[in-house]
Structures are given as C-alpha cells and as structure tokens.
Amino acid sequence: MNEKFLVTSRADMERRGWDQLDFVYINGDAYVDHPGFAAAVIGRVLESRGYRVGIISQPDWHSAEPFKALGRPRLGALITAGNLDSMLNEKTAAKKFRSTDNYSPGGIAGKRPERATIVYANRMREAYKDVPIIIGGIEASLRRFAHYDYWSDKVRHSILLDSKADILSYGMGEHSVVEIADALAEGKNVAEMYHIRGICYVTSRPPISEKTVLCPSYEEVKADKKAFARAFKIQYEEQDPFYGRTIIQPSENRYVVQTPPALPLTTEEMDAVYELPFTRRWHPDYDDCGGVPALHEVQFSLTSHRGCFGHCHFCAITSHQGPIVQNRSHESLIREAVHMTHLPGFKGYIHDVGGPTANFRHPACKKQLTAGVCKDRHCIGSEICPNLDTSHDDYLKLLQEIRHIPHVKKVFVRSGLRYDYLLADHNKKFVEELCRYHVSGQLKVAPEHVVKHVTDLMGKADVHAFLTFKKWFDEANRKLGKKQYLVPYFMSSHPGCTLADAITLAEFLRDMHMQPEQVQDFIPTPGSLSTAMYYTGMNPLTGEKVYVARRPEEKQMQRALMQYKNPANYDIVYKALCIAGRRDLIGYGSHCLIPPRRPGKARMEKTAGRAGNRRPGNPGRKGRTLQDRQRHGFR
Known part of the structure; x- marks a missing residue:
C-alpha cells in the first residue's frame, strides 16, 4: 500500500532500493495524496520528472533531529507551511487559538509552529548547512516582500530574510520548481538560477535595468504608511506574467528580487498535472486517528481550472494563482470522474466541479492569453468590463457530460459562484439547470x-x-x-x-x-x-x-x-x-x-x-x- 504513496520513511526508501533522496519536502500539513494538497502536487510533479522525493510531514520543530529522518537530500530541501498560512491556521480574527486543525491527523491543533516556513527552514539549515533550501506555498508566496503582519501588528521582513532560504518559489510552482530542480541536477549554484520566472531571491548586487522596477525599501515601508502603499501598488501592478517587470526591494543593505511570474499552465500541462497517479487519500499512517478532515470536502471533487479574475480585494487567490484562468480539458476531467466512480467510498456524488470561482472556466478575454490583464481596470466587481467574455456554455456542457457518466448520481457545484458574472451573461437557462441538477437544498x-x-x-x-x-x-x-x-x-x-x-x-x-x-x-x-x-x-x-x-x-x-x-x-x-x-x-x-x-x-x-x-x-x-x-x- 505504502508504495503507491510518496516516500515518508527510511523503510519506504529501502523498499524502493534508494539510499538517498534528491529532495526532502518538509510539509506543515499531514500528507494527503490528493491534487487538492500542494505538497502532493509538487511531489508528484518532481517524481514524474524522475526525481526521488520524500515527505516529512509536521516534524517536531523543537530540534533539528526530526528533519534528518530521511537523510541528507542530494539536491535540496523544499519547505512549505501547508495549504494555509500557519498563523491563519492557528488563530482567528480575534487572535484566539483555534481548537481544531483540519489539515492535521484527527483534526488536532498544535501540530505545526507559528510561522512554520521560517521555523522549518531554520531547522533544516541547522540539520544540513550547505543544502539548498527552497521555500514555497501560500505562506511564503504572500510574504515575499516586506509585509504587514496582523498577528504581531508590525511590518516584517520578506520571509526570505527571516527564513534564510536560498530561493522562494511563489505562485503555484509547477514551472519554477522543475526549473530549479533541473538546474540543481546540472550542478548549477543558486546564483545561476536568477533568470527563472516565479522566484524571489536575496542579493547584494541587484539587476538594475529598464526591465526592473525599484519599490520603497523595508526601512521606508516600516516607517511610513504612504511608502508602504506605494510599494504595494508596484507589487500589485507587476504581477502579470506577460508584462510584469522584475521587482527589487532594498532591505538593510541587501535586496529582495522578484522575477516576473511564471507563465500560465496550458490546458495540456494542467491535464498532465491532475492526472498524475494520486491515490486520492490520506497516508495510511493516519488511519488510526480518523484520517485528515480536510480531505472529506475535496476527495470526490474535480478541479476544472485555477486562477481567478474576480479581484476580491480581501482574497489571496489572485496573488497566488494569478488572475488568468487556466483550465483542464473536458476529456481529462471525464477520465478523472470515471476513475473516481471506482474508488472506495464513492457513493455516486461528485461534490464539486470548479475552482476558486466555479463559473470562471476560461480567461476573462482572449487578450489575456497574449498581452496579460489590464493594469488600470478590473474585469468584474463594482463594474464589469465591456470586453468580458461571460459565456457559460463551456461550463454548462462540462456539467452535463459529467452527470451522464455511469454510476454518477449527482454533480454538485459548491465552490464559489459569481452571480454578477452570471447576470452579465443574461443566462437564466444556466440558473434553471443549476437548480434542477446541481444544488442540494442550499447554494452558497x-x-x-x-x-x-x-x-x-x-x-x-x-x-x-x-x-x-x-x-x-x-x-x-x-x-x-x-x-x-x-x-x-x-x-x-x-x-x-x-x-x-x-x-x-x-x-x-x-x-x-x-x-x-x-x-x-x-x-x-x-x-x-x-x-x-x-x-x-x-x-x-x-x-x-x-x-x-x-x-x-x-x-x-x-x-x-x-x-x-x-x-x-x-x-x-x-x-x-x-x-x-x-x-x-x-x-x-x-x-x-x-x-x-x-x-x-x-x-x-x-x-x-x-x-x-x-x-x-x-x-x-x-x-x-x-x-x-x-x-x-x-x-
């Protein structure tokens, strides 16, 4: 059974005849081998490229010893706090401790430290001083520049500086992590990777040119809120993969440099990622404590796309997944749904077909695929762009195809639905079909x-x-x-x-x-x-x-x-x-x-x-x- 999962122990390595891993992946969540969990996706992507990957989930961070459990990695250490920011995972808006953690075995809280990315990176550096450390995931991605931290009520350094990591892979990471892995395998040092898209690094010699933009320094944004606002605006407006420039932020005699975002995945690339051999269940080590609660919501759900042009200002999805929607083919989704019908525990119900926003199945307009998103306007929100492609035909057809698969009794739509986008399409037919086939009493x-x-x-x-x-x-x-x-x-x-x-x-x-x-x-x-x-x-x-x-x-x-x-x-x-x-x-x-x-x-x-x-x-x-x-x- 364990051979179907990524390596999690020395015994797993021995069964495969491995004496050393290429990458050790430190994960703040329990290991769930499902495409809804970042560690599984990145681990499987690297595995598909021939790299040996092992996962250490929720290690005891009080010493460096647990970080040595799988031995010294040949190429590097990958570190993530998990699917959620570790501070958000631990505390509420009122700064009270949460009583449960859905990403931990049995839902038990307290299995990861505060600011897990920083703690894990420092422990890994203590364990193996000269192993390259690459941090990623949403916690690292959203803290890549000097940022306001609500829980300490102060402006903090870029997480790169506090973690002392070599590289930060921001965004979804499939492109950048493979490029980083290939460069390390070729014997390149970190400084020879500074051209890779979708990364941040720290240097004493910033690449100043007409393709770079300097934003206010850490010292400035910490001392002056107007400077903080100016820095944020630059970072916000340069997030596009087609025209975004390299951003440089000085910080105490060093420079945090962000390369332009990675290009969106093509439909073929999306299909390949989601059709990797995921077991779609938590690791058997968690069976005795009842498993990992977060799996229940997504175990029998289909991710049809990623990215969001909704621009909700309180949401991190646009900053992490990007504003350009990337979708999977109908054929890939149908293959996954058919596979799902044969899994243990499937009772005929597909719980969701969607993404960050269920009915955003394609880019907001054709221009985005070649020229990027508009810098001076939003696609939708308080106003709707006249060039917005509001068609729901593709999504409706997809839902129809999936609900006609044998052994599928019902297909629900439970991820967020943007009704203003639906209204802009003047599509009462979609609403009627949604109510007839895809709602179970309540629609959120x-x-x-x-x-x-x-x-x-x-x-x-x-x-x-x-x-x-x-x-x-x-x-x-x-x-x-x-x-x-x-x-x-x-x-x-x-x-x-x-x-x-x-x-x-x-x-x-x-x-x-x-x-x-x-x-x-x-x-x-x-x-x-x-x-x-x-x-x-x-x-x-x-x-x-x-x-x-x-x-x-x-x-x-x-x-x-x-x-x-x-x-x-x-x-x-x-x-x-x-x-x-x-x-x-x-x-x-x-x-x-x-x-x-x-x-x-x-x-x-x-x-x-x-x-x-x-x-x-x-x-x-x-x-x-x-x-x-x-x-x-x-x-």
Missing part, C-alpha cells in the same frame, strides 16, 4: 455586504446584483417545484465599513428574514489589497482615505450585529445601537432588531455614551477583560 453565495462604498472597497458587486440573482434563483425553483435556498456569506469589519454600515447590513438581514449561521470577521492576511487598506488607512491604488475598524470591541459589535437574534449577542448589540444613536431599533416594532432591556440589567444606557471616551491605557474592568479574552482566550 458571497455578497459580503450591502453598502455600496463597502462592496466597492471589497471589489464586489453591489447588493442589487444579489437581489436580482435571488429573484432568478427563486423563480427557477418555483418553476421546478423545488424548495431550495440561498445561503449568503457576509463579512464584518472590512476596511471602509463603519458601525453605521454594519447596522445597515443588520437591517437588510432583518428585512430579508435572514440570520447567517456563519459570519466571517475580516482577517488582514499578508499580500491582499484589503490588508494594505487595513494597515495604511488608505486605498493604495487610488490614494483615498479608508475608515478602518481596529478596536476589538467595535469589531465584536460589527460581527454581533449580523447575528442580532442570538441571545448571547444581546448586550453588545444593545451597546452598538446606543453608541450609533440608533435606539429606534430597540423596541417591539417590526422594524426593531432587539427588544428593550429588561429591568435590573446593567447600566448600558448610562455607560454607552462614555464607552468610546475611555483612555486607551484605562479601558475599565469590563473592557479590559474583553480585550484579554480576545488576545489570549481559547475557543
């Missing part, structure tokens, strides 16, 4: 907010698009005689959202008779435009000032207002309404959010007006206790 969508200046800052369509789509969705279900519902996701405390805006959203939910079961509080993760807004208080692309909710109590208020019916939220909602001067929403009328306070309750009305005037160093007992819970508490 993400309007995120209802106040236009907030959705504009999010890069999302305004609320009218959501209401129009809801009308189409309800009409289709009435026609089909089905009772199916939209499950909208909303976000609190995004830059630009004030307490008054949060109350407007609560009123919308009241009028629509909605009570979100899940609420996402904005988390400023490195690399996103929204995070740059959060840190600087301005939109780096326009220079306009942006309101930011920073106080833990205000963030709690905005979050609680979305679930104002929850009795546990009564006190904080009451306080928010009093502070905002919206006591008209406290009462028994149909327009009210909550009833009046019962006699004997705390003196909210007397203290609400003074709550925002306490000195920062003396928040009062109640405020201090709340802050302590948010900083140090466990959920």
Whole structure:
C-alpha cells in the first residue's frame, strides 16, 4: 500500500532500493495524496520528472533531529507551511487559538509552529548547512516582500530574510520548481538560477535595468504608511506574467528580487498535472486517528481550472494563482470522474466541479492569453468590463457530460459562484439547470455586504446584483417545484465599513428574514489589497482615505450585529445601537432588531455614551477583560 504513496520513511526508501533522496519536502500539513494538497502536487510533479522525493510531514520543530529522518537530500530541501498560512491556521480574527486543525491527523491543533516556513527552514539549515533550501506555498508566496503582519501588528521582513532560504518559489510552482530542480541536477549554484520566472531571491548586487522596477525599501515601508502603499501598488501592478517587470526591494543593505511570474499552465500541462497517479487519500499512517478532515470536502471533487479574475480585494487567490484562468480539458476531467466512480467510498456524488470561482472556466478575454490583464481596470466587481467574455456554455456542457457518466448520481457545484458574472451573461437557462441538477437544498453565495462604498472597497458587486440573482434563483425553483435556498456569506469589519454600515447590513438581514449561521470577521492576511487598506488607512491604488475598524470591541459589535437574534449577542448589540444613536431599533416594532432591556440589567444606557471616551491605557474592568479574552482566550 505504502508504495503507491510518496516516500515518508527510511523503510519506504529501502523498499524502493534508494539510499538517498534528491529532495526532502518538509510539509506543515499531514500528507494527503490528493491534487487538492500542494505538497502532493509538487511531489508528484518532481517524481514524474524522475526525481526521488520524500515527505516529512509536521516534524517536531523543537530540534533539528526530526528533519534528518530521511537523510541528507542530494539536491535540496523544499519547505512549505501547508495549504494555509500557519498563523491563519492557528488563530482567528480575534487572535484566539483555534481548537481544531483540519489539515492535521484527527483534526488536532498544535501540530505545526507559528510561522512554520521560517521555523522549518531554520531547522533544516541547522540539520544540513550547505543544502539548498527552497521555500514555497501560500505562506511564503504572500510574504515575499516586506509585509504587514496582523498577528504581531508590525511590518516584517520578506520571509526570505527571516527564513534564510536560498530561493522562494511563489505562485503555484509547477514551472519554477522543475526549473530549479533541473538546474540543481546540472550542478548549477543558486546564483545561476536568477533568470527563472516565479522566484524571489536575496542579493547584494541587484539587476538594475529598464526591465526592473525599484519599490520603497523595508526601512521606508516600516516607517511610513504612504511608502508602504506605494510599494504595494508596484507589487500589485507587476504581477502579470506577460508584462510584469522584475521587482527589487532594498532591505538593510541587501535586496529582495522578484522575477516576473511564471507563465500560465496550458490546458495540456494542467491535464498532465491532475492526472498524475494520486491515490486520492490520506497516508495510511493516519488511519488510526480518523484520517485528515480536510480531505472529506475535496476527495470526490474535480478541479476544472485555477486562477481567478474576480479581484476580491480581501482574497489571496489572485496573488497566488494569478488572475488568468487556466483550465483542464473536458476529456481529462471525464477520465478523472470515471476513475473516481471506482474508488472506495464513492457513493455516486461528485461534490464539486470548479475552482476558486466555479463559473470562471476560461480567461476573462482572449487578450489575456497574449498581452496579460489590464493594469488600470478590473474585469468584474463594482463594474464589469465591456470586453468580458461571460459565456457559460463551456461550463454548462462540462456539467452535463459529467452527470451522464455511469454510476454518477449527482454533480454538485459548491465552490464559489459569481452571480454578477452570471447576470452579465443574461443566462437564466444556466440558473434553471443549476437548480434542477446541481444544488442540494442550499447554494452558497458571497455578497459580503450591502453598502455600496463597502462592496466597492471589497471589489464586489453591489447588493442589487444579489437581489436580482435571488429573484432568478427563486423563480427557477418555483418553476421546478423545488424548495431550495440561498445561503449568503457576509463579512464584518472590512476596511471602509463603519458601525453605521454594519447596522445597515443588520437591517437588510432583518428585512430579508435572514440570520447567517456563519459570519466571517475580516482577517488582514499578508499580500491582499484589503490588508494594505487595513494597515495604511488608505486605498493604495487610488490614494483615498479608508475608515478602518481596529478596536476589538467595535469589531465584536460589527460581527454581533449580523447575528442580532442570538441571545448571547444581546448586550453588545444593545451597546452598538446606543453608541450609533440608533435606539429606534430597540423596541417591539417590526422594524426593531432587539427588544428593550429588561429591568435590573446593567447600566448600558448610562455607560454607552462614555464607552468610546475611555483612555486607551484605562479601558475599565469590563473592557479590559474583553480585550484579554480576545488576545489570549481559547475557543
């Protein structure tokens, strides 16, 4: 059984007759051999090129010994924190420790360190001083320049400098990691790889030319938020693989250099990657603890494409996967689906056919495949580009073909669906077919907010698009005689959202008779435009000032207002309404959010007006206790 997986032990090496690996892959996640897990993809890609790869998953980082488990690699060490940023994996928006980790065996938290990429790289350097170290994955990819770190509330160096790695492979990595491997196999040193696309490196001699751009230094962005915004804008606008220039950022007498992004994978290359011999299950070592929970969502799902031109400003996908959609062929997807029907545990249901955005099956326009994306406009969001290719014909045909495969009972669409893109196609036929065949009672969508200046800052369509789509969705279900519902996701405390805006959203939910079961509080993760807004208080692309909710109590208020019916939220909602001067929403009328306070309750009305005037160093007992819970508490 183990021979079907990548090597994870000395015993595996001995069974294959290997005395040394070419690459040791240090992985912050449990090893799941499925194309939805980055370590499996990169490991399998290298294996397909003839390289010997072994994986050490979630090593004990307290010493270098566990990093020697597979011996000294011949060519190099590959290091990733896993499918998620390790800080995001560990802590919530309120900086509380999460109680579970879906990427660890049995869902047990605490199996990886904070800032795992840095810790693993330093331990690997301790284990083998002269072995080239290549870091990658989303944690490294989004921290490749000086960046704002929400959890420490400061600007940090490029992760390359803190990890002391030789090369950072950013983005999806299939192209760059193979080029790096081939160069190492040819005996080249790191300095001879600086031409490879999709990498970052540190040097004392930057390649200044007309094809490079210098952005503000680490020292500048740390000292001046306007400089941070300028640096971010340069990095944001040079991410295109066709016209993006090499970016150079000085940092304490050294230079972090980013080469232009790797070219998008062709359809043939995508097919080849996803048809590698994945077992599509977690490693047998995890059977006794119940496996790895993250596999359940994707085990019987199909990735039809990658990349996203949606430009949601709080999302890291565009920065990591790129804005140009790369798709797989129908033939490849059908072969994978047929294979899936013969796997143990398959019950006839394909849980998803999609990608970052399910209905983005092709590039936004033909120009992107030769000239790249537009630097001065977005394809979709608050406005829709007139050149946008909105056709859903290919995606609809794909869904039809897959649901007619023998032994497939149902094909669901569960990855994100951009309804504004669907509306731009004027495609009620797609909505009807979606409701008839591909929804199981509920369809998740993400309007995120209802106040236009907030959705504009999010890069999302305004609320009218959501209401129009809801009308189409309800009409289709009435026609089909089905009772199916939209499950909208909303976000609190995004830059630009004030307490008054949060109350407007609560009123919308009241009028629509909605009570979100899940609420996402904005988390400023490195690399996103929204995070740059959060840190600087301005939109780096326009220079306009942006309101930011920073106080833990205000963030709690905005979050609680979305679930104002929850009795546990009564006190904080009451306080928010009093502070905002919206006591008209406290009462028994149909327009009210909550009833009046019962006699004997705390003196909210007397203290609400003074709550925002306490000195920062003396928040009062109640405020201090709340802050302590948010900083140090466990959920």
